[in-house]
Amino acid sequence: MSSVGAPRTPRVRLLARAGCHLCDDARAVVAAVCTELGVQWEEREIDEDPALLTAYAQLIPVVLVDGVEVAHWRVDPASLADAVGGR
Secondary structure: OOOOOOOOOEEEEEOOOOOOOHHHHHHHHHHHHHHHHOOOEEEEEEEHHHHHHHHHOOOEEEEOOEEEEEEOOOOOOHHHHHHHHOO
């Protein structure tokens, strides 16, 4: 069975919260790195998911790569690139 044309799951997920200045900073880093490396990413609002809110309320922003946490609070561009295998 071919997956041609099937939507791909983003490898990078940013967990964030509205009104969070650290989330704004992280979003800019994630967008820049993922764009440079051609990697799909998505953002999830933790306030919309009780499980995410419970797990990450004190850590946001959180960046996951392939479901594994690679950063919280501050996102280093080089470390994110390494985590997705871009460098």
